[in-house]
Amino acid sequence: MVDRSIRGSALNWRKSSASGENEDSPECVEVATTGRSVLVRDSHAPAAGALEFDSAQWRGLLGRIANGELECR
Numbered sequence: 001m002v003d004r005s006i007r008g009s010a011l012n013w014r015k016s017s018a019s020g021e022n023e024d025s026p027e028c029v030e031v032a033t034t035g036r037s038v039l040v041r042d043s044h045a046p047a048a049g050a051l052e053f054d055s056a057q058w059r060g061l062l063g064r065i066a067n068g069e070l071e072c073r
Contacts, residue, residue, distance in 0.1 A: 015043055 011032040028043040032050075038058040041050040053061060064070050 011039065013041070013046075 011034070013030040013032045015028055015030045030041055030043045030046070032039045032041075036054070038053045038055070039050040040053070042048060
């Protein structure tokens with residue numbers, strides 16, 4: 001689900017340390033938690049909205065990433 005109403009002013013958005021210091025990297029996403037969900041947005045287009053995952057969906061996504069099941073482009 002894409003939630004375009006989230007503006008991020010009250011959320012603590014975090015970017016992975018693996019992103020390094022390079023702010024121009026095209027593969028940067030940021031995550032924030034709301035208490036009941038995890039939000040993910042493009043760090044270069046934060047006003048475009050965010051994907052929202054419940055805890056089971058988030059764990060599933062991280063598991064698939066860790067297992068190499070998803071292709072990164």
